[in-house]
Amino acid sequence: MKEKKTKTVVITGSARGFGLCQAKKFKEEGFNVVISDVNEANLAKALTELSAIHPEQTRAVSAVCDVTCLPDLENLWSCAVREFGSVDIWINNAGVNSPDKPVYELTDKEIAFILDVDLKGTVFGSKVAFAGMKEQGYGQIYNVEGYGSNDAMMTGLTMYGTAKRAVTYFTRSLAKESHDLTGDRVKVCRLTPGIMITDFITHANGDSTTIELPEKTKKVYNILGDYPEIIVDYVVPRMIRNHRNDGNIVWLTGRRAFFRFLTAGFRRRDYFSES
Numbered sequence: 001m002k003e004k005k006t007k008t009v010v011i012t013g014s015a016r017g018f019g020l021c022q023a024k025k026f027k028e029e030g031f032n033v034v035i036s037d038v039n040e041a042n043l044a045k046a047l048t049e050l051s052a053i054h055p056e057q058t059r060a061v062s063a064v065c066d067v068t069c070l071p072d073l074e075n076l077w078s079c080a081v082r083e084f085g086s087v088d089i090w091i092n093n094a095g096v097n098s099p100d101k102p103v104y105e106l107t108d109k110e111i112a113f114i115l116d117v118d119l120k121g122t123v124f125g126s127k128v129a130f131a132g133m134k135e136q137g138y139g140q141i142y143n144v145e146g147y148g149s150n151d152a153m154m155t156g157l158t159m160y161g162t163a164k165r166a167v168t169y170f171t172r173s174l175a176k177e178s179h180d181l182t183g184d185r186v187k188v189c190r191l192t193p194g195i196m197i198t199d200f201i202t203h204a205n206g207d208s209t210t211i212e213l214p215e216k217t218k219k220v221y222n223i224l225g226d227y228p229e230i231i232v233d234y235v236v237p238r239m240i241r242n243h244r245n246d247g248n249i250v251w252l253t254g255r256r257a258f259f260r261f262l263t264a265g266f267r268r269r270d271y272f273s274e275s
């Protein structure tokens with residue numbers, strides 16, 4: 001009988017948060033995993049944690065990669081292929097939050113940083129993964145949506161929303177290119193995680209700025225937010241099963257959000273208390 005080939009996933013920005021949780025879930029699901037991040041110290045810690053999951057079955061490796069740097073992403077693809085032969089799923093997950101300020105108060109550096117990581121990083125990652133997957137004849141690319149992808153608007157999140165709205169357009173248009181160029185053999189899809197309780201929500205500018213969340217925002221996060229560990233149990237099996245180009249895997253659907261608000265009085269959660 002032919003032996004089943006172990007599949008491989010590559011995830012950018014996966015030294016912590018949603019990226020690391022996805023990596024752990026993929027490892028539990030029997031994938032070889034390539035994690036990558038700009039934060040080398042967190043990356044080393046993450047690799048130790050990952051390597052402890054089913055070590056007898058699959059492997060995890062790491063590569064330092066800044067998604068704003070095209071050669072870093074090319075190196076990440078080469079590293080995955082060198083270690084595991086091919087890439088089945090590539091997730092452009094790296095992202096940064098915006099300091100909670102209106103656009104006129106943002107510095108040129110702050111504006112460039114958000115657009116560079118959230119938009120350019122996703123474009124570069126998709127470009128590299130698409131070229132490799134077109135060549136190998138198959139694969140799935142996932143780009144992570146965020147606030148603004150659905151046209152939502154809020155003071156303080158304009159640049160983040162601009163980048164994520166563009167990520168959505170870019171991903172759908174690349175899916176169309178893939179339909180034309182690969183006959184849908186390379187699937188280009190969106191991943192919509194909703195609100196996640198991670199370091200992201202209280203940090204900006206590469207973690208050097210702390211965001212003080214207003215009480216109103218905390219209330220909404222308590223109702224709609226989830227730890228990424230919960231979300232990956234839902235989204236990762238769906239990514240593995242997906243056969244659609246231009247697909248979208250959504251955790252916080254309108255229905256789920258409606259239900260959360262409806263039952264908020266009975267399911268009191270507080271992610272922000274000192275304890």
Ligand SMILES: NC(=O)c1ccc[n+]([C@@H]2O[C@H](COP(=O)([O-])OP(=O)(O)OC[C@H]3O[C@@H](n4cnc5c(N)ncnc54)[C@H](O)[C@@H]3O)[C@@H](O)[C@H]2O)c1
Nearest residue numbers: 013016017018038066067093094095146194195196198200
């Ligand atoms: N947390 C939320 O509420 C939320 C909601 C919707 C979407 N998202 C998106 O989900 C993704 C992951 O978010 P998270 O909550 O896990 O954030 P996080 O801040 O916990 O993790 C992001 C990771 O990306 C890395 N990173 C930052 N800049 C990078 C770069 N230039 N190159 C490579 N890695 C880089 C960071 O070092 C960090 O390890 C992001 O794209 C974010 O926009 C987050």
